[in-house]
Every structure is written in structure tokens, then in C-alpha cells.
Amino acid sequence: MEVINALGRRKTAVARVYLTDGKGNITINKRDLKEYFPVGTLQYVVQQPLALCEVLGQYDIKVNLDGGGLTGQAEALRLGISRALLKVNADFRPKLKSAGFLTRDPREVERKKPGRPKARKRFQFSKR
Numbered sequence: 007m008e009v010i011n012a013l014g015r016r017k018t019a020v021a022r023v024y025l026t027d028g029k030g031n032i033t034i035n036k037r038d039l040k041e042y043f044p045v046g047t048l049q050y051v052v053q054q055p056l057a058l059c060e061v062l063g064q065y066d067i068k069v070n071l072d073g074g075g076l077t078g079q080a081e082a083l084r085l086g087i088s089r090a091l092l093k094v095n096a097d098f099r100p101k102l103k104s105a106g107f108l109t110r111d112p113r114e115v116e117r118k119k120p121g122r123p124k125a126r127k128r129f130q131f132s133k134r
Contacts, residue, residue, distance in 0.1 A: 007026065007027045007094075008026075009024050009025070009026050010024070010025045010026075010090050010093045010094060011023060011024050011025070011090070012025070012086050012087075012089035012090035012092075012093065013086055013089070014081075014082040014083055014084065014085030014086025014087070014088075014089065015082050015085065015110060016074065016078045016079075016081040016082040016085065016110075016111055017073075017074045017075075017078040017082075017111075017113070017114060017115070018073040018074045018078065018114075018115075019071065019072070019073045019074030019075070019078035019079040019081075019082040020071070020072055020073050020074075020082060021069055021070070021071050021079065021082040021083040021085070021086040022069065022070040022071075022086070023067060023068075023069050023083070023086035023087055023089070023090045024067070024068040024069070025065050025066075025067055025087075025090040025091070025093075025094065026065065026066050026068075027064070027065060027066070028064075028065055028066025029063060029066065030062060030063035030064065030065065030066070031066045031067070032052065032053075032066075032067045032069070033066075033067070033068050033069065034069045034071055034083070035069070035070065035071055039052060042071075043076065043080060045076070048076060048077065048080040051080045051081060051083075051084055052080055052083050052084055052087070054084055054105070054107065055084060055087045055088040055091055055102060055105075055107050056087065056091075058101055058102065058105055058107070059091055059095075059098045059101060059102070061091070065094075067087065067090075069083060069086070071083060081111065084107060085107065085108070085110060088102050088107040088108055089108070092108070
């Protein structure tokens with residue numbers, strides 16, 4: 007099997023995923039998954055599409071991650087892995103789609119407006 011690559015994005019995080027046959031190793035920026043995401047919930051988020059498609063130990067995944075925070079990176083990686091699995095086997099589509107792993111979350115941070123302290127917050131109004 008040749009290398010299959012896919013892209014996942016969330017907020018400002020970008021995950022470039024490279025999937026090959028292997029033993030189930032997930033390497034993120036040349037570090038192990040458990041080292042990069044020490045929190046168990048984020049490790050779970052990353053492995054959700056693999057567990058759903060029952061291919062948890064079959065593929066080695068190499069990832070370049072940058073931008074955003076840890077949660078955004080984990081969710082970007084989940085989308086990237088889901089897209090890569092689709093390229094491997096199109097039969098996974100109904101499962102991944104129903105779980106919501108193929109939908110790119112479009113929410114971004116709203117920009118700060120001039121004359122305001124934040125995007126929507128206003129300074130306190132004083133009548134006198």
C-alpha cells in the first residue's frame with residue numbers, strides 16, 4: 007500500500023495526515039501520540055475514527071500538526087484521519103458520516119472590532 011495523505015482543519019489548526027500499513031503507531035511532529043496529547047480525552051478524540059471503523063492496530067499514521075490549541079489540533083487530526091480512511095476504503099463513509107467525523111467545523115474566532123474591547127463587548131455606557 008502506498009502512502010495516503012489527507013488534510014484536516016479546525017479553528018486555526020492544520021493536520022497533514024500520512025497513512026501507511028503498519029502496527030498502529032501514531033506519530034505527531036516526530037513525537038508519540040501519548041507524549042503529544044498527554045490528556046486521555048484528546049487521545050480518545052484522535053482514535054475515534056479508527057475505533058469506529060475497527061482498524062485500530064492496522065495503520066501507521068504520521069502527522070504534521072501546527073497552529074491552534076490542543077483541542078483544535080486533536081479535532082483537526084480526527085478529521086484528517088477520517089478523510090484518509092475514506093481514501094483507503096469508501097465503505098467506511100456511512101459510519102464516519104453518521105458519527106459526524108467528515109464534517110469540517112466552520113466556527114472561527116470572530117475578529118475584534120475597532121472602538122470595542124472585544125469582538126462584541128462594548129465599553130460601559132455612562133449617561134452623565
